[in-house]
Amino acid sequence: MDTGFSLAELAEHTGSRLQGDSGFRCYAVASIEQAQASDISYIRGGKFRHYLQSSQAGALILPPDLAADYSGHCLVNPDPYLAYAKVVTLFYPTTRPAAGVHPTAVIADDVVLGEGVSIGAGCVLGAGCQIGADTCIYPNVTLGYNTQVGQRCIIHSGAVLGADGFGFAPDRGMWYKIPQVGNVVLGDDVEIGANTTIDRAALGSTRIGNGVKLDNLIQIGHNTQIGDYTAIAACTAVAGSVQIGRHCQIAGMCAIAGHLSITDHVIVTGTSMVSHSITQAGVYSSGTSVTENAVWRKNAARFNQLDKLARRLAELEKQLADLQNKDTH
Amino acid sequence: MDTGFSLAELAEHTGSRLQGDSGFRCYAVASIEQAQASDISYIRGGKFRHYLQSSQAGALILPPDLAADYSGHCLVNPDPYLAYAKVVTLFYPTTRPAAGVHPTAVIADDVVLGEGVSIGAGCVLGAGCQIGADTCIYPNVTLGYNTQVGQRCIIHSGAVLGADGFGFAPDRGMWYKIPQVGNVVLGDDVEIGANTTIDRAALGSTRIGNGVKLDNLIQIGHNTQIGDYTAIAACTAVAGSVQIGRHCQIAGMCAIAGHLSITDHVIVTGTSMVSHSITQAGVYSSGTSVTENAVWRKNAARFNQLDKLARRLAELEKQLADLQNKDTH
Amino acid sequence: MDTGFSLAELAEHTGSRLQGDSGFRCYAVASIEQAQASDISYIRGGKFRHYLQSSQAGALILPPDLAADYSGHCLVNPDPYLAYAKVVTLFYPTTRPAAGVHPTAVIADDVVLGEGVSIGAGCVLGAGCQIGADTCIYPNVTLGYNTQVGQRCIIHSGAVLGADGFGFAPDRGMWYKIPQVGNVVLGDDVEIGANTTIDRAALGSTRIGNGVKLDNLIQIGHNTQIGDYTAIAACTAVAGSVQIGRHCQIAGMCAIAGHLSITDHVIVTGTSMVSHSITQAGVYSSGTSVTENAVWRKNAARFNQLDKLARRLAELEKQLADLQNKDTH
Incomplete structure (x- = not known):
C-alpha cells in the first residue's frame, strides 16, 4: 500500500471511465466525510451531491450525473458502491485468516475439510461435518454433527x-422432546454473522441457499429453507418450517412466523412481523416509529379502542345519511 | 434401523389403536410431504386432511376422525403429534452426546457433577457450580460461578x-455498578437454547422451574422467576424481577418489561410487548402484521394522529346529536 | 462478613445520615421482601412506602420523607438506590476474577495487556488487540484483530x-462483499453484556464511549458511535453508522435504523423503532402493549384500515358542515 494505486489502475480494476489525471495516485480508501487529499472515496447518488463541494478526497468514484458536475479526479461508474467495494478489496486484500485448523479447535475424526479451509481457535465441529474449500470459520463457532457447509x-x-430445533409435544401438562435428527446445510458463498443460530431440522435439513448473507444474532428455526442470494439483517427471527425465496432482503429485527412462505424478490422493512405468507414480490412493512412519549401514550391507548372507534364512525355515517335523507324529502 | 418396526410394535410403543396390516414394517420417519412407501408419517388434524389423498407414506398416525376416512395402514391416536414424537424417539434413540467431560472443558475444582453428566468441548464452569445427573451441556457453554442445574x-x-445482571445506579451522570452476587438455578428437565443468556440475580437467585423449555437467543434478566413447564420461543427478552407462572407459552420476539407478574396458563403471541402484569389465564397479543409498504406508510402515519382522530370523532358525534335534536324540535 | 458492619460504618461509607442505633450490626444485604432481622435493605421511594410496615429487615436505607415515618434503624440518603449499591459493594467486594490470562485463552503475539487485566478461559484475542488496565474479560469472549478496549x-x-460489519454491494443479483477493515474501540469503564456483538467498522472505527453500559444480546453495527455514559438494555439492535449521544438510555428490544443521529440525554422506551433522527432530548416511544387476543385481533385489523377510516372521518366532517350550513340558512 506504500505506493498506492494510480487512477488508471483503479479504473481498469473496477471497469470505470476515468476523468482527470490518470496518473494520480491514491494511497488509501476513506469515507466521504473523512477522506483527505491522498484518499479515494465515493458518492453513491444525487442525495449526497453536496459532498462534491465539501469533500477533501483526492479522487472520487461517481455516477455519470454527478461526474458531469465534478472537475476533480474521478472514476465514473454507473454503480459507484460496487466499484468502491472493488477498490477496497484491492487496497486491503488479505483480511481473511490463513488456512489451517487452530490447535485448540476440536474437530471430530470423520470431519471432511476442503482445500484452504480456515478454522479458528475454540471452534467445535461435531461428527460428520463437511466443510467446503476456502471456507473460513472464525474462532468459537460451534457446528453440530452432520452440518454441511459449502465453499x-x-x-x-x-x-x-x-x-436442536425447538420441538416439543404437549404431554399431560409437560413437554415431550421430539428428537431433532436432521441437519443444517449451507450452500456456497454463504456468510453467517456473529452469534447467529441455525437449528438442525427435526427430520431432513434446514437449508441456506448459495450466496445467502445473514447478519449477527439471527435465529433460523428448524426445517426452514432460505433461497439463494437472500440477505437478512441483524436480530431477525425466522421460525421453523419457513420457506423464504431467492433474492429477498429482510431488514433487522423482523419476526417471521412458522410454516409460511415468502416468494422471491420480497423486501421486508425493519421490525416487521410477518404472520402470513407473501406471494407477490414487493416491499412489505409493519410497526410504528417513535414519537414523543406523551404523544405516543395517547395514541397507543387509542389503538386499543380502534375497533370501537371504527364502529362509532360507521354509526355516525348511517345517522348522517338518515338526516340527509330526511332533509331532502 | 435396518429391520425397522412393525405397525404392531409402533402401536404398542405409542398406545395407539391399529388400522390395517399389523405386520407392515416402517423403516424411517418422514414429514408428510416427503414420506415414501417405507416411511411412517403423521397428520395432526383436519386442517391437513388433504394429505390423506396425496401422501406417499406407507403408514400414517392419525386422529380418529381422519382415520375413519383412511383406508391405508395407520395408527389411530387422539394425540398424533405426541405419538409421532414417541415414534421418532424409537427410531432415533441416541442423539445425545456420551457422558463425560471433554478434556478442553474448564471446570472449577469444586464443581459437583451428577452421574451421567456430559460436558462438551470448550465449556467453562465457574466455582461452585452443581450439575444434576444425566444433564447434557453442549460445547462452548459458559456457566458463571454458583450456577445450579437440575437433572x-x-x-x-x-x-x-x-x-452479571444489568444493574447500575445513576451517580452524577455516570453509572455505579451494583454487584451481582446472586446466582442462576435451573430445575430438572430444563432445556436452554443456543446463545440464550440467563443473568445471575443481584441478590438471591434467578430461577427457571422444572420442565421449562427456552429456545435460542432468549434473554432472562436478573432475579426473574419462570414457573414449571413454561415454554418460551426464540429471541424473546424477559427483563429483570419478572414472575412468569407455570404452563405459560410465550412466542418468539416478545418483550416482557421488568418487575411484573404473569399468572399461570398464559399464552402470549409473537412480537408482543408485555408492559403490565397479566392476572388472568388466556391468550394475549400486541403488534401489527405486514402489509404492502405503500399501504403501511399511510396507516402508520395515521397512527400518530390517532388521539386527534378520536377527538374529532367525539366532536362529530356531539354536533350530529345537536343537529338531530334541533331537527326533532 | 462474619462480623458484619455497624450502621455507623455503613453511614460513613455511603455518606448517609443515621437514625437509630449506630452500633447496630448488619450481616448481609437482602431485598426488601426477603430481608431478615440481621439484614440491611432499602426502599427507593414512596411507591414502596408500604414496606415500611411489612419488612422484617433489621435496618433500612430510606429517602428523607420515608425516614420521617420510620422508627427503626435506618440510613437516610437522598439516593437510597446508590447508597444501597455502595453497601452491596462493601459486603461483597471481590466478585471479579483474579488478574491473569487463563492458559486456554488464545492471545495473538502482539496483543498489549495493561496491568491487572483478567482474561478468562476460552477467550480469543486477535492480532493487534490492546486491553487497558484492570479490564476483565470473562470466558469465551472473542475479540477480532485490532480491537481496543479501555481501562x-x-x-x-x-x-x-x-x-465483520454487514456490508455487501449488489452485483448482478448476487452480493459482493465489502472488506471490513476498520476496528472496534471501547473507552474506559465500559461494560458489555453476554453474547452481545459489536461489528468492526468498514473503514475507521466503531466507537463505544467511556462509561457506556450494554446489556446482553445487543447488536451494534459497523461504524456506529455511542456517546459516553449511555446505557442500552438487552436485545436492542443498533444498525450501522448510527450516532448515539451521551447520557442516553435505550430500553430493551429497540431497533435503531442506520445512518441516523440521536442527540444527548434521549430516553427511548422498550420495543421502540427509531427510524428517524432524534434532535431533542426527551422520552420517545413506539409500539403497543398486549391486550386479550380477541380484542387485539379486531384492533390490529382496523390498523390496516386506518388511513381509510381517517378519510371517512374527514368526509363526514365535510358533510355535517354542509348540513349545518343548510340548516342555518
Whole structure:
C-alpha cells in the first residue's frame, strides 16, 4: 500500500471511465466525510451531491450525473458502491485468516475439510461435518454433527449451527422432546454473522441457499429453507418450517412466523412481523416509529379502542345519511 | 434401523389403536410431504386432511376422525403429534452426546457433577457450580460461578448462564455498578437454547422451574422467576424481577418489561410487548402484521394522529346529536 | 462478613445520615421482601412506602420523607438506590476474577495487556488487540484483530467484538462483499453484556464511549458511535453508522435504523423503532402493549384500515358542515 494505486489502475480494476489525471495516485480508501487529499472515496447518488463541494478526497468514484458536475479526479461508474467495494478489496486484500485448523479447535475424526479451509481457535465441529474449500470459520463457532457447509463461506464467531430445533409435544401438562435428527446445510458463498443460530431440522435439513448473507444474532428455526442470494439483517427471527425465496432482503429485527412462505424478490422493512405468507414480490412493512412519549401514550391507548372507534364512525355515517335523507324529502 | 418396526410394535410403543396390516414394517420417519412407501408419517388434524389423498407414506398416525376416512395402514391416536414424537424417539434413540467431560472443558475444582453428566468441548464452569445427573451441556457453554442445574437438563451451545445482571445506579451522570452476587438455578428437565443468556440475580437467585423449555437467543434478566413447564420461543427478552407462572407459552420476539407478574396458563403471541402484569389465564397479543409498504406508510402515519382522530370523532358525534335534536324540535 | 458492619460504618461509607442505633450490626444485604432481622435493605421511594410496615429487615436505607415515618434503624440518603449499591459493594467486594490470562485463552503475539487485566478461559484475542488496565474479560469472549478496549472495562461471556460489519454491494443479483477493515474501540469503564456483538467498522472505527453500559444480546453495527455514559438494555439492535449521544438510555428490544443521529440525554422506551433522527432530548416511544387476543385481533385489523377510516372521518366532517350550513340558512 506504500505506493498506492494510480487512477488508471483503479479504473481498469473496477471497469470505470476515468476523468482527470490518470496518473494520480491514491494511497488509501476513506469515507466521504473523512477522506483527505491522498484518499479515494465515493458518492453513491444525487442525495449526497453536496459532498462534491465539501469533500477533501483526492479522487472520487461517481455516477455519470454527478461526474458531469465534478472537475476533480474521478472514476465514473454507473454503480459507484460496487466499484468502491472493488477498490477496497484491492487496497486491503488479505483480511481473511490463513488456512489451517487452530490447535485448540476440536474437530471430530470423520470431519471432511476442503482445500484452504480456515478454522479458528475454540471452534467445535461435531461428527460428520463437511466443510467446503476456502471456507473460513472464525474462532468459537460451534457446528453440530452432520452440518454441511459449502465453499467460500464465512462463519463469524459465536455462531451455532446445528443445535436442536425447538420441538416439543404437549404431554399431560409437560413437554415431550421430539428428537431433532436432521441437519443444517449451507450452500456456497454463504456468510453467517456473529452469534447467529441455525437449528438442525427435526427430520431432513434446514437449508441456506448459495450466496445467502445473514447478519449477527439471527435465529433460523428448524426445517426452514432460505433461497439463494437472500440477505437478512441483524436480530431477525425466522421460525421453523419457513420457506423464504431467492433474492429477498429482510431488514433487522423482523419476526417471521412458522410454516409460511415468502416468494422471491420480497423486501421486508425493519421490525416487521410477518404472520402470513407473501406471494407477490414487493416491499412489505409493519410497526410504528417513535414519537414523543406523551404523544405516543395517547395514541397507543387509542389503538386499543380502534375497533370501537371504527364502529362509532360507521354509526355516525348511517345517522348522517338518515338526516340527509330526511332533509331532502 | 435396518429391520425397522412393525405397525404392531409402533402401536404398542405409542398406545395407539391399529388400522390395517399389523405386520407392515416402517423403516424411517418422514414429514408428510416427503414420506415414501417405507416411511411412517403423521397428520395432526383436519386442517391437513388433504394429505390423506396425496401422501406417499406407507403408514400414517392419525386422529380418529381422519382415520375413519383412511383406508391405508395407520395408527389411530387422539394425540398424533405426541405419538409421532414417541415414534421418532424409537427410531432415533441416541442423539445425545456420551457422558463425560471433554478434556478442553474448564471446570472449577469444586464443581459437583451428577452421574451421567456430559460436558462438551470448550465449556467453562465457574466455582461452585452443581450439575444434576444425566444433564447434557453442549460445547462452548459458559456457566458463571454458583450456577445450579437440575437433572436431565439440556443446555445448547453458546448459552451463557450466570453473567452479571444489568444493574447500575445513576451517580452524577455516570453509572455505579451494583454487584451481582446472586446466582442462576435451573430445575430438572430444563432445556436452554443456543446463545440464550440467563443473568445471575443481584441478590438471591434467578430461577427457571422444572420442565421449562427456552429456545435460542432468549434473554432472562436478573432475579426473574419462570414457573414449571413454561415454554418460551426464540429471541424473546424477559427483563429483570419478572414472575412468569407455570404452563405459560410465550412466542418468539416478545418483550416482557421488568418487575411484573404473569399468572399461570398464559399464552402470549409473537412480537408482543408485555408492559403490565397479566392476572388472568388466556391468550394475549400486541403488534401489527405486514402489509404492502405503500399501504403501511399511510396507516402508520395515521397512527400518530390517532388521539386527534378520536377527538374529532367525539366532536362529530356531539354536533350530529345537536343537529338531530334541533331537527326533532 | 462474619462480623458484619455497624450502621455507623455503613453511614460513613455511603455518606448517609443515621437514625437509630449506630452500633447496630448488619450481616448481609437482602431485598426488601426477603430481608431478615440481621439484614440491611432499602426502599427507593414512596411507591414502596408500604414496606415500611411489612419488612422484617433489621435496618433500612430510606429517602428523607420515608425516614420521617420510620422508627427503626435506618440510613437516610437522598439516593437510597446508590447508597444501597455502595453497601452491596462493601459486603461483597471481590466478585471479579483474579488478574491473569487463563492458559486456554488464545492471545495473538502482539496483543498489549495493561496491568491487572483478567482474561478468562476460552477467550480469543486477535492480532493487534490492546486491553487497558484492570479490564476483565470473562470466558469465551472473542475479540477480532485490532480491537481496543479501555481501562476497567468488563466484557461478559460470549460477546463478539470485531466481527465483520454487514456490508455487501449488489452485483448482478448476487452480493459482493465489502472488506471490513476498520476496528472496534471501547473507552474506559465500559461494560458489555453476554453474547452481545459489536461489528468492526468498514473503514475507521466503531466507537463505544467511556462509561457506556450494554446489556446482553445487543447488536451494534459497523461504524456506529455511542456517546459516553449511555446505557442500552438487552436485545436492542443498533444498525450501522448510527450516532448515539451521551447520557442516553435505550430500553430493551429497540431497533435503531442506520445512518441516523440521536442527540444527548434521549430516553427511548422498550420495543421502540427509531427510524428517524432524534434532535431533542426527551422520552420517545413506539409500539403497543398486549391486550386479550380477541380484542387485539379486531384492533390490529382496523390498523390496516386506518388511513381509510381517517378519510371517512374527514368526509363526514365535510358533510355535517354542509348540513349545518343548510340548516342555518
